[in-house]
Amino acid sequence: MRKVYVVGVGMTKVGKHTEVSMRDLAAEAISNALDEVGNEKPEAIVVGNMLSSLVEQENLAALIADHAGLRGICGLKVEGACGSGGVAVLTGYLMVASGLYSKVLVVGVEKLLERPTPDTLRGLAYAADADYELIYGVSFAGLNALIMRYYMSKYNVKREELALWSVMMHQNGVKNPYAQLRNEITLETVLNSPVVADPIRLYDACPLSDGAAAIYLTNEDWKKLSDTPVLIAGVSNAVDSPDLSSRFSLDELFASRLSAENALRMAKLSVKDVDVAEIHDAYTITAAVSLESIGFAEKGKAAKLWSEGRFKPGDKPTINPSGGLKSRGHPVGATGVYQVAEVVMQLRGDFPGVLVPAEVGLTQNVGGVGSNVTTVLLKR
Amino acid sequence: MRKVYVVGVGMTKVGKHTEVSMRDLAAEAISNALDEVGNEKPEAIVVGNMLSSLVEQENLAALIADHAGLRGICGLKVEGACGSGGVAVLTGYLMVASGLYSKVLVVGVEKLLERPTPDTLRGLAYAADADYELIYGVSFAGLNALIMRYYMSKYNVKREELALWSVMMHQNGVKNPYAQLRNEITLETVLNSPVVADPIRLYDACPLSDGAAAIYLTNEDWKKLSDTPVLIAGVSNAVDSPDLSSRFSLDELFASRLSAENALRMAKLSVKDVDVAEIHDAYTITAAVSLESIGFAEKGKAAKLWSEGRFKPGDKPTINPSGGLKSRGHPVGATGVYQVAEVVMQLRGDFPGVLVPAEVGLTQNVGGVGSNVTTVLLKR
Amino acid sequence: MTTIQRIWRIKNILLRLISTRCLECGFIAYPPKASCPKCGSRKVVEEELPKVGEVLTYTVINVPLKGFEEFTPLIIGLIKLGDAKVLAELVDVKPEDVRIGMKVVATLRRSTKTLDGVIPYVLKFKPLTLKLNTTT
Amino acid sequence: MTTIQRIWRIKNILLRLISTRCLECGFIAYPPKASCPKCGSRKVVEEELPKVGEVLTYTVINVPLKGFEEFTPLIIGLIKLGDAKVLAELVDVKPEDVRIGMKVVATLRRSTKTLDGVIPYVLKFKPLTLKLNTTT
Numbered sequence A, B: 001m002r003k004v005y006v007v008g009v010g011m012t013k014v015g016k017h018t019e020v021s022m023r024d025l026a027a028e029a030i031s032n033a034l035d036e037v038g039n040e041k042p043e044a045i046v047v048g049n050m051l052s053s054l055v056e057q058e059n060l061a062a063l064i065a066d067h068a069g070l071r072g073i074c075g076l077k078v079e080g081a082c083g084s085g086g087v088a089v090l091t092g093y094l095m096v097a098s099g100l101y102s103k104v105l106v107v108g109v110e111k112l113l114e115r116p117t118p119d120t121l122r123g124l125a126y127a128a129d130a131d132y133e134l135i136y137g138v139s140f141a142g143l144n145a146l147i148m149r150y151y152m153s154k155y156n157v158k159r160e161e162l163a164l165w166s167v168m169m170h171q172n173g174v175k176n177p178y179a180q181l182r183n184e185i186t187l188e189t190v191l192n193s194p195v196v197a198d199p200i201r202l203y204d205a206c207p208l209s210d211g212a213a214a215i216y217l218t219n220e221d222w223k224k225l226s227d228t229p230v231l232i233a234g235v236s237n238a239v240d241s242p243d244l245s246s247r248f249s250l251d252e253l254f255a256s257r258l259s260a261e262n263a264l265r266m267a268k269l270s271v272k273d274v275d276v277a278e279i280h281d282a283y284t285i286t287a288a289v290s291l292e293s294i295g296f297a298e299k300g301k302a303a304k305l306w307s308e309g310r311f312k313p314g315d316k317p318t319i320n321p322s323g324g325l326k327s328r329g330h331p332v333g334a335t336g337v338y339q340v341a342e343v344v345m346q347l348r349g350d351f352p353g354v355l356v357p358a359e360v361g362l363t364q365n366v367g368g369v370g371s372n373v374t375t376v377l378l379k380r
Numbered sequence C, D: 001m002t003t004i005q006r007i008w009r010i011k012n013i014l015l016r017l018i019s020t021r022c023l024e025c026g027f028i029a030y031p032p033k034a035s036c037p038k039c040g041s042r043k044v045v046e047e048e049l050p051k052v053g054e055v056l057t058y059t060v061i062n063v064p065l066k067g068f069e070e071f072t073p074l075i076i077g078l079i080k081l082g083d084a085k086v087l088a089e090l091v092d093v094k095p096e097d098v099r100i101g102m103k104v105v106a107t108l109r110r111s112t113k114t115l116d117g118v119i120p121y122v123l124k125f126k127p128l129t130l131k132l133n134t135t136t
């Protein structure tokens, strides 16, 4: 299999971009990534997006490629709910690894703030089972709240312990110029915030976000486009049922575990080798079960570990120096691409926020409540 | 680059499947394909679909994989408007060619008859530019009608000549047990049918369809799963602007030409080598400009050729022995997979409709009005 | 805000709680699957679930999806019914009175309008009273 | 049935017909692009298109999209404006009187309601009369 390298990254600030169209947001991230490779024209583009249908636009690969001056190249959109960015990275990887393309642009883009909140929340619930779950009006927060209550009860985890995750994320995110929520918060901020879907409160959850991120992938011949190419040492995706009812387990993300195991095996690495990781903390509970499913913590112990100060800058692994979904934000189809771009910058040593000395990085992007999960291993 | 083979295909009848859910329709096509490979479990699934958002369901790869007993494998959905099936085939190809996966299932599925027609037509227009075209209420038929009038005027092509395409397609489709419209029609049927978007009449257009198709891809090691593996000798995709306004030309599909040229070059084949092809005749005009853009006819001459009897069974190339989109039907995200499945069966000699002696086959799936086009070359 | 076709198509599953049980490994799945999620076998048979069970976990949703404003706060439970689990709305109980382990029974109730404006009926779950208990 | 944000965002482009012209190769694009579709250059500048042009091709749509019922039959033209082309509705003309090559001029008209219920105004094109011709 041909080796695949990330030789350029580009991001927009995550936040509310009412004044910018989706195509312009994507073009901005693309320009930033192309700037890093001397504007070398890619041969293919992969777009990650989940919900452009809410504003009646599909065919995003053609729309964005053309807008960015790339008419005529190969293009397609990929979707895996909130894990769309992750599967976009996987698809870009396949393009280069196959030998069919040698220069590939992967761009994730999402605008969740285009429609009124109840409409957007309904759209996010398209990740669930429309026939058997959406019919009951359960929101995405509600599905995660079911997991959270089950987990807290089974492992006797305290509300306060989970809430500390958000405090830690805002401490990191405040230093990230691309982050959406750049303010420090306290435990009380979380515990006194409004209940969204009990036991999930507003500050347990990531914000609704607009944003776009791009990475430029090449093979051995073209890695010279960068002085600091970063190797994709492993990548793997796994799916689970969108419905929670038929899951094998409610306190482990089966697809997260499979995806991480496979990606680590491919990279010939162990979870102990990881210096820095960007994981998918859509809710504080998602952080806990993701850390445990990947293998960074024992079952039921993640929140205890972070309450004791683990996973902060200085620890190995440092988790979410970007501020994570909680503080950086979660433009769903773009998030998996942001994560890879951020870890690449960590490994290159030029991430403009909390910077961690690192040789090996991991990203994990989770679609649905763990129904479509992609893990990527990156190496300097 | 590893060679990639099609070792199994499966289809459902195209038509109105109100009584069957999208997941069951996809599972039926998957079962049929798995039957051909002794139920060998695939390692990954690619789902092609455009408009499941109209029924509030995304995350289709997880939903369909899980429903079909494939929980835990790699899965993602790809989209390229009406060319979604084509990009799904490309993505499946990349999975095997890269070496990351050796057994991959590609399934296209679409249910266009779930919502009232005005809603579905609006959804199909998501392939266009929502900001600058959909705002004027232009339908997909309307966009193609603009091309048709321009083409007829520029090349002095007669209404009757274009209409003969539909007659020919119904002659083929009547013998295809999977086809949606299995009745012979006359020139008068077309010329007297209601005007949808002048000059496009109802019988210039493909029907709205439900359907699912699957193909099973493997590498050299696993091609033994079939006695008659068919090689994917070439595959290429190209994009053009979704908007018609900024196109370089209105009478050629730029992306169709690029995609066909690249796929033929990759396969080291010429357009003259093609024995059988399934092309994207969403409208009679689409058939004409596609045939010309691929190189099967000179500019402005396609309708003249088929009026003289070319492209029928017995001619080289035979075009659309399935009946094409016009008669087989056009379940948009599935169409590109149907085309490949049909040509594979032609090359194996077991297509249950019009059967053509063939060694080399071509498929071309067109998204939008030529904005996302995938061409596949298949060899016995 | 589902569609009328959908409700019509799956009403039997929704109202009788039809699961699928694998004849190879015994795994039971709701919603029903075409093949077994555990072992992949296509040999699955339909099996009606009991209508009485207990709450495994629940949530109270204060921020509604479009279309569910009138049902807010919305109590959603994941309910153990025999060997299967079913996600559904909990009714006839105050949010603060729901408990993990609480016994509940299915009851026919109206849902929110479909995209086509039709009002579908679905199974929701209410606390099992002693009186009901003796009859089940 | 677009959104109000969208209309607000691009109203200047829609009402003044702002295209982009490439400073490298001269290609002019409407809708405006971030980079040149022909040569890929990012050096593009905004350029207002003329409001008078001629019909390159047209269609009359009898089967409306949801939301456009009241505008049916809907005449859509692809109009040559200087070196660019613009897709828009043709008004103040009977379907049977439209011709390729017909001279048309932009006029401000209301469109269909956005998803949020607001009525946006857009440019449509009507036949150019002699009187108008002398003033443009």
Ligand SMILES: [Zn+2]
Binding pocket: C022, C023, C024, C025, C026, C027, C036, C037, C038, C039, C040, C041
């Ligand atoms: Zn089983």
Ligand SMILES: [Zn+2]
Binding pocket: D022, D023, D024, D025, D026, D027, D036, D037, D038, D039, D040, D041
């Ligand atoms: Zn240029």
